[in-house]
Amino acid sequence: MHRLILVTLSLLSTATLAQPEPKPATVTELLEASKPTDWRVVNPEHVLYMDIPEGRVVIELDPDFAPKTVANVQALAREKYWDGLGIVRVQDNYVVQWADPNAEKPESKRKFKKARDKVPAELDLALDMSVPFQPLPDPDTYAPAVGFSKGFAAARDSAAKKMWLLHCYGAVGVGRDNPPDSGNGAELYAVIGQAPRHLDRNVTVIGRVIQGMEFLSSLPRGHGPLGFYERPEQNIPIHSIRLASDVPKKERIELEVLRTDTPLFAKWIEARRNRSEDWFHYKAGHIDVCNLPIPVRMKARP
């Protein structure tokens, strides 16, 4: 499309094209040209390591959007609640979910120590203008305004004065029963397919997977109702879930997330909106908020 426009222009006025503009930088070129200040080191108190036989899944928590639930999840990790529990549900094109396989059996279910059984639902929060937000100009099917807050896909509704995190690929949310406040963070899921945006504002989203997503997305699918595994031996054992800050420094994975409040990030979005790589024939001109997986890298060594 863009090429056709260029050809048309050249028929009208070749002179104006004598000095063609340099080709816009590609997504890869932009990241290669990034500076250390374009990246944010993740806070180890906001990072979970979920170790399963397949490898380590790293989750970044966002207390700005779910402060009470994140605090409870941190408490659960500190009391080693999940160690030895399992991934019990893998529904294709939807979610991977982990929980206590005996959660429905009062006599054998794992008890909490300091973590709380009841946590208020944080499906959305009162709009807080001090929480960072870079809106995308592109139209969104579901929300009046979508964009990014520190790397997390988020939405704002200025009229309703609300904000919430989005169910994009890798988002981590809180399983619950029918009452909206029936989740406490002990049962969590990660999105492994097309963004199930109809879950937005229906569950508390606490963060997103920033490394090791493939260890969840390639798990065998469950064939019970809703993708639950049908037999206990199919559950994927969780060795442990720990806060990075509770792990010795030398055992941590030091990760950086591309900052979403920089001029570079704005260029990166534009490079994804209108791809300049030679392969692309047609430039989309738009981008979906869930089609912008925010880059993560190992922390650069000084």
Place this chain on the structure above:
Amino acid sequence: MHRLILVTLSLLSTATLAQPEPKPATVTELLEASKPTDWRVVNPEHVLYMDIPEGRVVIELDPDFAPKTVANVQALAREKYWDGLGIVRVQDNYVVQWADPNAEKPESKRKFKKARDKVPAELDLALDMSVPFQPLPDPDTYAPAVGFSKGFAAARDSAAKKMWLLHCYGAVGVGRDNPPDSGNGAELYAVIGQAPRHLDRNVTVIGRVIQGMEFLSSLPRGHGPLGFYERPEQNIPIHSIRLASDVPKKERIELEVLRTDTPLFAKWIEARRNRSEDWFHYKAGHIDVCNLPIPVRMKARP
């Protein structure tokens, strides 16, 4: 949200709520109440069976949107082109791709018999009003109008007089090099993550996986550039790819796809747009075209 509105109304006028409307049918209830005429039996000439060690992947082809490419893919299946070739690329949150692992080696690559090396690009087609299309009223980030054509997610641009199929989960497209017409259907991919809609109109989409998607989506991810497997022994062998019409009747899987041109389908979309199940606290009010996986079932026996 909906509940809050009801509460407000009841404060204004309890009388009008004395006879509450019956709760709308759920997605499940609608399908259970469907009639045989709400389903379309797939045409075995438009169905591919891809047999891999994990199981059978069933792909429905749509010649309305890519007639020349579909014809070449049918020819390739008839000459058993893919038998013994492999899945060579599994990129997380993107695509699974199958091809001749020796495609770059002129001396050892597999030759075509009757299939054509050169096929025109069918990235989009001139808008043909005789091709069925049920538009969604919901706004779309990428295209002026999106909806369904016989179960395939599709778009129309009335101003540009074009139509094309969308890259939703399970869509099957034609791998190509930089020239838009460099794909001939021998190298195909299926979408296994968030809909990569920036590929729309950049590649020829020939159909979608209608059964066995999990056999592709749960494959181990490749760790070479672009998710290609790094060693030939990692490739997933393809036993065979056949047209269903070339398989003895008793070995076929007779599938039906929910028709997308019926009153039931309109109700089904509405039930997904505003979920009436007790679990849902907030009704989204909108639906993304790629968040409507069209139901497929085994053909009902008379």
